[in-house]
Amino acid sequence: MSFPFLSIIVFSPVVGALIIAALPKEKHLAIKLVAVVSAFISMVLSIYVFFDYDQAAGGMQFEEQIRWIPSLGISYHLGTDGISLPLLLLTGIIIFCGVLISWEKDVRPKEFFAFLLILVAGVFGVFVSLDLFLLFVFYELAVLPMYLLIGGWGWPVTREYAAMKLTLYLLVGSSIALIGILAIYFEAGLGTFDIMTLSQVGFTPLFQYLFFLPIFVGFGVLAGLWPLHTWSPDGHVAAPTAVSMLHAGVLMKMGAYSALRVGIFILPIGAQKWLPWIVVLTVVNVVYGSMVAFAQKDFKYVIGYSSVSHMGYVAMGLASMTVIGISGASLQMFSHGIMTGLFFAVVGLIYRRTHTRQIPELGGLARKMPFVAITFIIGGMASMGMPGLSGFVAEFQVLAGTWQAYPAIAAISLIGIVITAAYIIKVSYKVFFGSLKSEYEGISAVSTIEKVALFIMAALLIIVGLYPSILLDVINTGVVPIMMRLR
C-alpha cells in the first residue's frame, strides 16, 4: 500500500489532541505549539495531495482500505477526488489559520485546543470517507466537540442556548440521514457500505424518490438549508472566533458535501425528482439570508446571516444539476469557506480589542488597524462577487448553471447579490471609516501571528479569483463523472 497521506491528514489532529491531553494544563505555550504543529502537518499534506492529484487520470486517488467490521461490510476506506480535494485544502488552511487566530486564548487552552483538533479530524474524515458508515462516524464526531467549544468558550449571553440548539438540530438531521443510509444498504443487498460500489447500483426510481429526500435534507440541515438554518447564525455568533471560522468555513460544507456525495451521487434519479423543489428553498436562502444580514446591528450576526445567504448559492448550484452549476457550487464552498473564515477572524480581532460587536458603537478602526481593514474589504468584495476575486467566479458559475435550468430562480437570486453589496458596503464603512471613538485610541496592535492568518486567507481569495483554474480543473474532474450518471 502506498503512503497513507489521507490517514495522516485525518489523524494528525487526533494525535495532537492526545498529546495535548497528556500535557499539564499550565503549559499554555507547549499546548499551542502542539496544536499548531499538528494543524500544520494536516495543512501541508492536504496541499501536497491537492497538487499531486493526477488530473488526467481523475477519479478516486490516494485510496486506502482496511476491513473494519466485516460482518456488515464496513471498511475503513479513504480516497479523494476532484470534489473533495478543494474541501480538504480548505479545511487544512482554515484550521491552521484558526489555531493562529486563537493564539491569545488563555482560558483553559488545553481543553479548547484538544476539542478543536478532534472536531477538525471529524471534518477531514468526512471529506475523505468512501464508506457510508465511516462518513457517518466522522460526521457525528465533528458535531459533538462543537457543543463543548461553543458552550465552554463562547459568548456568555447565548452560548448555552446556541450550543444545545445547534447540537440537537444537527443530530436530528444526521439521524434522519441515517435512515436513508441504512435503506440504501439493505436495498442494494450487496452487504457493503462502500460509496463507490453503491453508486454503481441502479436503485429503482421509487426507492430513489422515497429516500433521496431524507438524505439530502438530513445533511442539508448542516448546510444551512432554509428553513432549517436557524441554528446556524445563533451558533456562529455564540462560538469563539476559531470555532466560528471552522464552523461557517468548513462544517457547513460538510453538510453540502455529504448531501452531494450520498444523495446526488448514489440516488441521481431521486435527485432529479426533488431538486426542482429544493432549488426554491435555496433561493429563499440567498435572498432572505442577505435581507436579514442587512438588518442586523451586531457585526457577527451580519456575517452569520451572510453565511446562510452564501451557502444558498452552494445548494442552488447543486440543485441546478448542471456541470457548470455543480462545479460553481464546489468552488463557492472553497471561496466562502476562506472568505467567512476571514470575516469571523476580523470580527474576533475587533471584539477582543473593543469588547463590542454593535456596529453603531464602532467606527474609524481603519486608522488603528489598517491591515485588518484591507483584508476585510478584500473579503467583502469577494462576498459581493467583484470580478478578480474568488466569489465572482464561483457565483457566476452557479448563476450560469441555474440560468440554464431555472432562469426565473437565477433572476430572483440576483436580488441577493444587490443586497449583499449593500450590507457589505454599509458594514465596512461603519466599522472601519468615519470618526474613531476616543475610547478606542488605546487599543492594542494586531499581532504578527494574526496578520499571517489574515494574509493567508486574503491572498487565497485573490489567487483563486485571478487564476480560478487552479481549483476548477480539479473540481471538473470530480463533477463530470457525476453528471455522466445524471444523463
Next chain:
Amino acid sequence: MTLSQILALLAPELILAITGLVVLVLDMVWRDEKKKEWLLYVTLVGLVGTLAAIVTLWHQAAVLFSGIYTVDMFALLFKLIAIVGTGLVVLSAIEFMRGRTPYPCEFYSLLLFATLGISLIASATDLILIYLAIELLSITSYILTGYLRQDPKSNEAAIKYFLYGAVASAVMLYGMSLLYGATGSTNLNQIAMALGPANASLQEIIFPAVIFLLVGFGFKIGAVPFHQWAPDAYEGAPTPVTAFLSVGPKAAGFAVLVRVFLVALPSFQPDWILLLSVISVVTMTLGNLVAIWQKNIKRMLAYSSIAQAGYILLGMVATSTLGITSLVFYMFTYLFANLGAFIIIIAFSNGGGGDSVEDYAGLSQRSPGLALAMLLCLLSLAGIPPLAGFIGKFYLFAAIMKDGLIWLMLIGVLNSVISLYYYLEVVRQMYIIPPKAEEPVSSTSKALSGALLITMIGVLLLGLYPAPLIELIRVAACAFLSG
C-alpha cells in the same frame, strides 16, 4: 454424560455458589475484622475462577438434566456480562461500603448469589428452573437494595422494589401455569412442540400467558409499564447496588425473554412482536422524556436505563440473527458505559460529592480525568461515535431497518436525540458551568480506578474495534436461532 462432564459444564455456577457460601460462612465464623478483609480477595478469586470457567466452556453446547438446563454460547455470553459486571461492581464498592456498613462481607456473598441467579437464568430452559433462578436473583436484589439499614431511603427503596417484584413474580408465575396448562409441559422445547404451528384454538390461553410472562420479564428489564420500581430503587439503593441493578437483572431479563419467546413461543411470534414493539416505543419515549426533568443523577440514569431497555427491545422485535446479535452486543456496550457512569458517581460520592446533577458543576476543572470518563460514558449511552454505544445502536437500527420497520427506526433515532439532551445536561455542568469548589475530587482508590479503566477500555474498544466480539455474538446468535 459422565459426572465430570456435568461438573465441568456447571463449573461457573458451582464456583459462584461455593465462593458465595465460603464468604458467608467465614464471615460468621471469623471474629477478627482484619482477617475478614481477606474475604474480598476470596470474592475476587471466585469471580476470576468463574470467568475462567466460562471461557473454557467457550463454543460448547450441551443440554443437561433432561432438558432443564442448556449450556450454549448464547448463555455463556450473558454469563460473561454478569461476571464482568459483578466484578466491576465489587471493585468499585470496596471503599463505598467500608464507611457505610459494618457488614461488608455479607454484601459480597449476596452479590455472588445474585450473580449465580443471573447465570442460572441465562441457561435455564425449564419454566420451574427459570422461576427459581429469577427468585434467587430477585430476593438477593431486594436485600442488597436495603443493605444500608440505617439509611431510610435505602429501606424505602427495598420495600418498594420488593412489593413490585413480588407482584410481578406472582403474575409471571400465573402466566407460566397457563402455559403448562395449555401444553402439559414446563420444558421450553416441549412447549414449542405441543403448541405446534400457530394454533388458533390455543390463542385465547396463550395470549394472556404471554402478557403475564411479560410482566415478570418486563419488570426485570425495567420496561414500561413495569418500570415504576426503578427510579426509587436506583435512587435509594447504595450506589454500587444501583450499578449492579442497572446491568445484572436487565441482562438476565433479556436472556430469559429471548430464550422463552424464541424457543417456546415461536409460533406466536406475530403476537408478541406486536406487543414488544409497542412496549419498546413506549419504554424508550417515556424513559427519555422523564429523564429530562430529573435533578438527581442516579434517578436520571434510572430513567436513562429504562430508555435503554426500550432500544434493546428493538433487537428482539427484529428477531433475526442480526436482531439477536445487536441485542447481545448492545448489552455489552451498555454494560461498560452504564457501569462506567455509576463508578464515576461512586468515586464522586466517595470524595464527598452529592448526587444532584448540579453537584457536578465544573468537574472538568476539579478532576479532568473523571470528567472525561463521564463524558465518554454518557456519549456512549447517547450513541455518539466513535464509542461503543454508537456501534450498538447502529446495529439495532440496522436490524430494524432490515425488517423494513422504518417507523420504528425513526422513533428510535429521534429518541436518541432526545436522550442527548439530558446527557448533555451533565456534560454542561461538568464542562461549562464553573466549579463551586476548587479542590479535586479526592480519594479514588486503586481498585476503583482499575474498574473505571476497564470500563473505559470497553467503551473505546467496542467502538473502535468491535469486529471480533460482533463476530463471536453473530455465530452464537446463528446457532441459537437454528438450534
